[in-house]
Amino acid sequence: MEAYAQPTLEPSEDRNIVSNPAVFSKPSVERVYRHQLPVRVSHWINVPCLLILIMSGLQIFNAHPSLYWGDRSDGDHPLLVIRSTQTGSGDSKGVTTVLGYQFDTTGVLGYSNGSNRAFPAWATIPSAKWLAMGRQWHLFFAWLFVINGLIFTAYALASRHVTCDLVPARKDWRNIGQSIRSHLSLTQSGVVHSRGYNVLQKITYTAILLVVAPLIVLTGLAMSPTLDTACPWVLTILGGRQAARTIHFIACFSFVGFIVVHILQVVLTGFTNNLRSMITGWLTVRREGVSHEA
Amino acid sequence: MKHKRAIERRRFLKGAMGAASLVALSGCDNLAQSSWLPGILSKAERLTEAVQRAVIPRDALAKEYSSSDISAVFPANGNTDPSTENYAEHVARNFIGWTVEVVGLVKTPRSWTIAALKELPSRTQITRHDCVEGWSAIGKWSGVPVGDLMHQVDPLPNARYAVFHCADVDDEGIAYYESMAVADCYHPQTILAYELNDRPLDVAHGAPLRLRFERQLGYKQAKYVMKIELVESLAGIGGGKGGYWEDQGYEWYAGI
Numbered sequence: 001m002e003a004y005a006q007p008t009l010e011p012s013e014d015r016n017i018v019s020n021p022a023v024f025s026k027p028s029v030e031r032v033y034r035h036q037l038p039v040r041v042s043h044w045i046n047v048p049c050l051l052i053l054i055m056s057g058l059q060i061f062n063a064h065p066s067l068y069w070g071d072r073s074d075g076d077h078p079l080l081v082i083r084s085t086q087t088g089s090g091d092s093k094g095v096t097t098v099l100g101y102q103f104d105t106t107g108v109l110g111y112s113n114g115s116n117r118a119f120p121a122w123a124t125i126p127s128a129k130w131l132a133m134g135r136q137w138h139l140f141f142a143w144l145f146v147i148n149g150l151i152f153t154a155y156a157l158a159s160r161h162v163t164c165d166l167v168p169a170r171k172d173w174r175n176i177g178q179s180i181r182s183h184l185s186l187t188q189s190g191v192v193h194s195r196g197y198n199v200l201q202k203i204t205y206t207a208i209l210l211v212v213a214p215l216i217v218l219t220g221l222a223m224s225p226t227l228d229t230a231c232p233w234v235l236t237i238l239g240g241r242q243a244a245r246t247i248h249f250i251a252c253f254s255f256v257g258f259i260v261v262h263i264l265q266v267v268l269t270g271f272t273n274n275l276r277s278m279i280t281g282w283l284t285v286r287r288e289g290v291s292h293e294a
Numbered sequence: 295m296k297h298k299r300a301i302e303r304r305r306f307l308k309g310a311m312g313a314a315s316l317v318a319l320s321g322c323d324n325l326a327q328s329s330w331l332p333g334i335l336s337k338a339e340r341l342t343e344a345v346q347r348a349v350i351p352r353d354a355l356a357k358e359y360s361s362s363d364i365s366a367v368f369p370a371n372g373n374t375d376p377s378t379e380n381y382a383e384h385v386a387r388n389f390i391g392w393t394v395e396v397v398g399l400v401k402t403p404r405s406w407t408i409a410a411l412k413e414l415p416s417r418t419q420i421t422r423h424d425c426v427e428g429w430s431a432i433g434k435w436s437g438v439p440v441g442d443l444m445h446q447v448d449p450l451p452n453a454r455y456a457v458f459h460c461a462d463v464d465d466e467g468i469a470y471y472e473s474m475a476v477a478d479c480y481h482p483q484t485i486l487a488y489e490l491n492d493r494p495l496d497v498a499h500g501a502p503l504r505l506r507f508e509r510q511l512g513y514k515q516a517k518y519v520m521k522i523e524l525v526e527s528l529a530g531i532g533g534g535k536g537g538y539w540e541d542q543g544y545e546w547y548a549g550i
Binding site for chain 2: 052055060061063064066071072073074125126127128130131132133135136137139140142143221223224225226227228229230232235241242245
């Protein structure tokens, strides 16, 4: 999950990794061992897992492209409907209705490439309508994702990766304003990397790892009619079987949003450096002109 | 020079990764057609079944709802009319002559008319039907527990599966059938239902008899049941995968 390093505007945090503190005016370069092996392995297992889970999940969604709350799918009050309609001239168009608001999404949602389908062929596995095969992909990689997640969690707790690196400490929260400003300014290239994650990274990774990932697994399991017999209270808490499906979908798009921003950040803050650090563990930390420190 | 090389390398890397991801994605379609991949993917079904059977108590009941939860419209999916001549005759005669027989690996094969089934102790349950497509509907089902029928026919020790043969055929003339583990037949909520929402089952919902196997997905709920056959192996029946939908690639263990 943690492939990139964020710039920080608090050079004081980096004091311990400057190789030669006396040379303040010159850029100093140091390599730090950023990602432990288990973190890197689980990260790269997650890459194909998430890609396949998302795309096969959209294939499954396409079999009934509506979302509801509660236990039933009565069709009276769907929260989301993606469908195609005929226009007056006989053409098809894609219509997405969210909470009663209609949007024309022809070409992407509802109708794409001459086919009536909620999500387009390029977004689903398999690309053609094939629910049975979509489920096969989905359930296989769901197991891989869960096993990988359990091993990562055990490691992260035992090695104190969670408490030391991920969950924001009190001093992190004090820097949140500065961190937000530095992210918004988008002047990330050439800014220093720090040894640890900045507060926005910590919040994001903690939310994804401790909230979204467990929630997507829980809501996925809650859709199992067999599992519901043993723990019906899970569906009660989640708001019903169709609510679980809706939360599963929202969690999926939380992952999509995270992945898009994540990759964007990886590219903006030094693509090769970040990529290397998630492959070898080593991140190059460059510090330029820290004379404003003190 | 060094800088330029780095840029070129970066550009190459980006291109290569983009190409690789495209190949990987379109590759999924090709892989799905291969002979080996579906075999690997379907291992997940075995794992799911093993874990669910190990973790979940065999007699745990599916949630039963109150009458105010019943869906206004219970969708009828799959075949909604067998439309064979034989079935049409049964409809015309109100299923008076319809029988369900239990045969195969049993000590005493038996058959029942609908009237005879209705004289047996019945069970009524308001349960949720979860379709593999993603929708759910709640209905009130009444019928006879399949376990009661099993006690009467006395399955032989080598009977592993109960195969439900149905009266409907698809457009290509392939007969619909389903199957479940004999052990699951004894679950108290596994019933042969003859009523939906206090009315005799209509044709669209599987008249005169349909299976309710509440702990699994909708496609296991066989309609138009006319014969239950106890077997040791599913090979040789239909496409050999244990059901009409299973033969088309859906999981036999439909617990998730």
